Amino acid sequence: MTIRRLCGALRVRGVTELFLVLLLGAAFAALPVFALLPDWRGFAVASAVTYVVDEVLHSRAPGFVRRLATLQLTRPLRFAVRTVMLLALASRMDAPEAVLVTALAVFSAHFAMMMLYTAVHHAVRRRRVLPLVVRNLDMSGLPIPEQPPALLYRRFLRKLLHLDLPAHAGLVAALAAGSWQPAYTGFAVTLAVTAAGVVALLDQYRRVRRMPATEEVFAEVNRQLDGYRPEVALYFSFASVSRDFMYQVNMWIETLEQLDLRPVIILRERASFRHLSRTWIPVVCVPKADDLAELELSGVRVVLYPGNAGKNVHMLRVAEAKHVFIGHGDSDKLASSNRVSKVYDEIWVAGRAGRDRYQRVRHAISDSAIVEVGRPQLSPIRLHAEHTPGPLPVVLYAPTWEGWSDDDCHTSLIPMGVRMIEKLLAENVRVVYKPHPLTGKRSAEAAEADKAIRQLLHADNERRGAAEAEAAAAAAKPRLKEIQARLDELAGHLGGDDAEQVRESRVPDREGAAEWQELRAEWHRIYWEAQGPVRHNVILKQLPTLYECFNQADILISDVSSVVADFVASLKPYVLTNAHDLPDQEFRAAYTTAGGAYLLDSECARLTEILDSVRAPHTDPMVLDRRTLKEYVLGPDHPTSTERFNAAVNALAAKAAAERAEEPAPELAA
Template sequence: MTLRWLCGVLRVRGKTDLFLVLLLAAGFAALPVFALLPSLWGFAAASAVSYVADEVLHARSPSFVRRLAALQLTRTMRFTVRTVMLLALADRMNASDAVLVTALAVFSAHFALVTLYTAVHHAIRRRRTLPVVVRNLDMSGAGIPAAPPAFLYRRFLRKLLHLDLPAHAGLLVALAAGAWQPAGAGFALTAGLSAAAVLALLAQLRQARRMPSPDQVIAEVNRQLAGYRPEVALYFSFASVSRDFMYQVNMWIETLERLDRRPLIILRERASFRYLSRTRLPVVCVPKADDVAQLELPELRVVLYPGNAGKNVHMLRVAEAKHVFIGHGDSDKLASSNRVSKVYDEIWVAGRAGRDRYQRVRHAISDKAIVEVGRPQLSSIRLHADHVPGPLPVVLYAPTWEGWSDDDCHTSLIPMGVTLVEKLLAENVRVVYKPHPLTGKRSRAAAEADRAVRELLRADNERRDAERAQASVAAAKPRLAEIQARLGELAGRLGGDDAERTREARLPGPDGEAEWHELRAEWHRIFWESRGPVRHNVVVGQLPTLYECFDQADLLISDVSSVVADFVASLKPYVLTNADDLPDAEFRAAYTTAGGAYLLDRDCARLPEILRSVRDPRHDPMAAERRVLKEYVLGPDRPTSTERFNAAVNALAGRAAAEHEEWRGDGPRVAVGL
């Protein structure tokens, strides 16, 4: 428990990273000791340890490095401390005044050149910051120059600071040999390389000055959009945590690509753009509200919003379009019946349950504004009847996160997560643990419970034929990494900065889609096969997907969230956690998705009986309720959700176009933005 607490405080992942942190601390603590003794070989060893531990931690534990920076122990500060201690060692070993003065001058010049390099780098980066970042539009005519070479531009501080190594090594060798020529060679090499780096970057600054102005870039984007003529836009904003929330956009991409109308994706944060999945649709990322207003979208008739965010108002001001809240999954949480949704022209829900949920928010949403469109994303989920069980029952535990406040906290992790997993392991089942991406972001208790669950599963995996399973996982890693790299290329995640990605943006060709689906299928096949039929799995990345985890599972255990509503599509047994031990009738009345669920008490006393529904399908009293609930929550199977969603877009776009024509016939009017 102490180790877990210490790892949490230091923001490192485990014992190995914790050991590296202690090694780094020991190396820096030893530097002044060996400098003052003086001990040349002790100092050299401590310096080497501090260099190596620092580098490895940058790669393995960037969160710890950020914690150091927050405490003003930045990388530059650590290099400065190492240099000062080296000069103290040289003085204690009676180095000549000429050597000491030269060393001080060289190291001072080196740090001054690092500062100058940083200033030039920032100037280039400012000039290369575009008002709009684009994918799947031909931006070759924008006149954006190529990015500086990666070895000059990316992770530049990390490289520049290490140019002090020749001077460090030269001075240590000189102290050991008693001859000062090695020090002179090292000093010359450090000073020469630092100066050459600054001169090379200054040449890149001249090229960066040829960047087009913001108005020119937006004008080129508008020319490209005029050729495409978008009619439907998916608009998404979620501030600094966009990476964790990009599933809200990615889940809609295939649905958008099947529309009869021409869709466009509009993002508001640059981080969102980087984690967007593969799509052939045009994508524009516009961080500033003023630049959003400059986008010319005269034929835009429908705007779809997967989330409620403050920046939505920057698009809601477009009077010619109809605005629709589509959400990112139906659930019994407050977000799925929020009064804020009244600002939209329509709210699209999966089934009757969504309509009833909004009607419970009295006098907030008109029934006419609610349209049932199904959940097109769920068409690929394997049905219970088609599922082939493995040697052990597979339980998918997918708790939600702790929410923005305690009032919205539905997670079972804190009150019962560890107890639940302990009892699942005692029941000899295979656990697939998929926590919400934001688990532990607000609550330390949730983060600690998450770590405890992972540790339980890791320890049990070691007990279950660990050596062979670990060998299989290790053997699969290279191919999985290769596939993921190729998937990143197909998704358009190119190297370079945003300006370089926009410069290389082109209209999508027909190639790539088949390869994308084949590679994703291969990745999932290799992943699950390498894990074997009994190994527990912790799923925290974008792959494997949630719906792939659904297909693996015999039973879902989750909290009140959209995960449960989506799992209903499979007709498999599922469990809702009742951490407050409410009476069953009261709990089912409060939460629609509980209608077909087994309810699990806080102490998990009902778990053995619930697992009977998996081990003996004949003993599954909730099967009939799940079939009824599926249509109530997700709508009918015919027409398909894809057809209903497409029809809803067409109908609303037609209505918006008719109103626009009527508006033009009545003469121009002033539209006031929100």
């Protein structure tokens, strides 16, 4: 318990990282001791340990490094402490005054040049910030200088600090040998290499002074948009964007690519641009509201919003277009029937359940504003009849996250997650655990439960002797990494800063979609084969996808969320957690998706009975309920969701065009 608390306080994970932290502290504490003794051998060892362990912790325990920074123990300060201790050692070993003065001058000059380099680097980075970032438009006409080489530009502080190594090593070697030539050689190398770096970066600053002006950038982007003539825009903004949020956009990309009308994607946060999936659709990221107004979007007739965010008002003010809330999932949560949705011209839902959900929000949403379009994203989900069971029942546990406040906390992780996993492991099943990407971001209790579940699954894998599966998974990693690199390339995840992204932007080959699908299919096939039929899995990354986890599962256990509504498409058995132990009838009345679900109480007493529906499918009493619920929640199978969504876009675009044609022409100025 003491070790766990210590790990939590130091922001490290596990005994190994804790050992490295203690080793770093001990090495730094030893420096003044060896300097004052004096003992150059002990000092050399302690100094080497501080160099190596500091570097390792930056990779393995970034949380601990950030904690040091908050305590003002920054990396430059740690390097400065080591330098001061070295000078103290040299003084105690009676180094000549000339050597001490030269050493002090060299280390001072090194730090001064490092400060100059940092200032120039910031100046280069600021000048390379463009008002927007684009993808899939030909921006070769803009005279954007190439990004400085990675050697000069990326992680520059780490590289500059380590340039003191020749001087440090030379002085220690001189103290050991009693000859001062190694010290002067080391001093010269440190000064020469640092000065060369500063000169090289100053040359890069000279180049970026020719960056195009804001007006020039917008003129070129608008020229490209005018040639493309977008008619439908998907608009996305989120206050705290990361890869965890971009699923809200990425889930719609393939649907947009199949529209009859020409789509464009508009993003508002630079971070979101980096996490966009593969697409040939033009993408424009415009962080500032004033700059958004500079885009030429006069031909856009329909704007689609996958999320409710404050910055949506910047696009909603475009009166010529029709604005539609499409959401990022269909669930019984408040977000799927929010009164805020009244600001949109239409609200598109999957099926009748979505319409009824909004109708329960009295005096807010007009029934005529709701359009049922299905869920086009669900086509990769295989039906129950197409599923081949493995030697053990596969239980997918996909809890939702804790929400923005305790008032709307729907996650089962905190009240019953650990207990449920313990009982599942006693039932001899295979567990695939895929928590929501935001799990633990707000609640420490949720994070603790998530960690405990992972540990339980890991321990049970070891108990089962899953060494063979571990070896297979390790053997598959190189190929999976190779495929992932190609997928990133196809997705347009280029190296470089935003200016480099714009500089390299070109109109893509649409045929890349076929290779993308083939590679993703190969990635999933290799991954699941390597996992074996009995090994538990913890899924934390984008791949494997949620829907591929659906296809592996025999049964789902989840909370009230869009995950359940999507899983209904498979017609497989599923379980809703009833953490507050509401009466079954009351729970089913409150949550539409409970209509075809087994309900699991907080003590998980019903778990064995529920699993029997998988072990003996002919005894499953919820089969007919799931079929009925599927059409109610997701709409009919024919016409397909893709066809219905496309028809809805066409109809609303035609309506917008007709209304625009009816508008009286503005009076000419006298």
